[in-house]
Amino acid sequence: xxxxxxxxxxxxxxxxxxxAIVQTACKLFSEKGFRGTxxxxxxxxxxxxxxxxxxxxxxxxxxxxxxxxxxxxxxIVKLSSLRDRYLEADNDSGFFIELGNQIIAWYTHDPTxxxxxxxxxxxxxxxxxxxxxxxxxxxxxxxxxxxxRIENGAMRPVDATIAGRSFFGMIAxxxxxGLMFGCAxxxxxxxxxxxxxxxxxxxxxxxxxxx
Numbered sequence: 128x129x130x131x132x133x134x135x136x137x138x139x140x141x142x143x144x145x146x147a148i149v150q151t152a153c154k155l156f157s158e159k160g161f162r163g164t165x166x167x168x169x170x171x172x173x174x175x176x177x178x179x180x181x182x183x184x185x186x187x188x189x190x191x192x193x194x195x196x197x198x199x200x201x202x203i204v205k206l207s208s209l210r211d212r213y214l215e216a217d218n219d220s221g222f223f224i225e226l227g228n229q230i231i232a233w234y235t236h237d238p239t240x241x242x243x244x245x246x247x248x249x250x251x252x253x254x255x256x257x258x259x260x261x262x263x264x265x266x267x268x269x270x271x272x273x274x275x276r277i278e279n280g281a282m283r284p285v286d287a288t289i290a291g292r293s294f295f296g297m298i299a300x301x302x303x304x305g306l307m308f309g310c311a312x313x314x315x316x317x318x319x320x321x322x323x324x325x326x327x328x329x330x331x332x333x334x335x336x337x338x
Contacts, residue, residue: 145183148173153194157242160250161191191247192257198240199261205229206268214275219282220325222272227298227321234302241307266291294328 139147151172155164166187170180184190209229213222234241244258269291276282301320305312313320 141183144173144175144179148175148180148183148190149193149197152190153239153243156191156194156246157239160246161187161243162250194240194243195258195261199258199264202233202265203268206265210268210272214272217281219276219329220322223294223325223328224322226269226294227325228317230295230298231302231306231317231321234299234307238307241303266295269294297324297328 148169152164152169155169155172159168164187166177166180169190170177173180184193206226206229209222209225213219213225216222247258266288270287273282273285273287273290277284277287298321301312301324304310306317315323
């Protein structure tokens with residue numbers, strides 16, 4: 128019989144436990160909705176008691192806000208870096224292809240956040256507005272890139288916010304309906320579809336300028 132003792136299981140730090148709560152809540156909210164998930168279920172899924180849960184988040188609203196804030200901040204950091212890398216590169220195609228790939232990754236790599244947001248909208252509670260408030264910061268980064276390129280004479284003088292949202296809408300619709308929901312509208316893989324969409328966005332469809 129071995130005299131060796133089994134190594135003691137390390138306890139999570141406060142920050143690790145908080146992150147575990149956020150990740151588990153995101154999964155449960157995406158499966159059962161915000162109203163359909165109880166704090167008792169959430170605490171049990173994380174492996175803590177409800178009092179411990181309340182030490183980190185006083186209310187479910189605070190928890191939802193932490194999820195949205197975490198996801199939004201992640202997107203803001205990535206897009207800010209993308210914008211800064213391409214602003215002086217004179218490579219709009221490269222910028223929008225990378226942006227398109229990031230949008231697709233957001234929908235396909237972690238679909239739980241998309242399901243959570245869809246549940247929020249269907250439940251019609253005010254927390255949906257919190258996500259839209261943070262998403263404005265993401266759209267603003269893309270609008271800023273377009274505005275700078277307009278100033279440089281590389282793009283036509285259009286409303287940069289509308290243009291940015293138009294691009295997001297095109298890619299997001301493809302990502303959600305074609306990839307996330309499985310209603311694949313194209314035979315080509317995403318790495319071939321995105322450049323075509325970018326080309327359509329940057330050059331338009333008219334053979335000559337419409338009068």
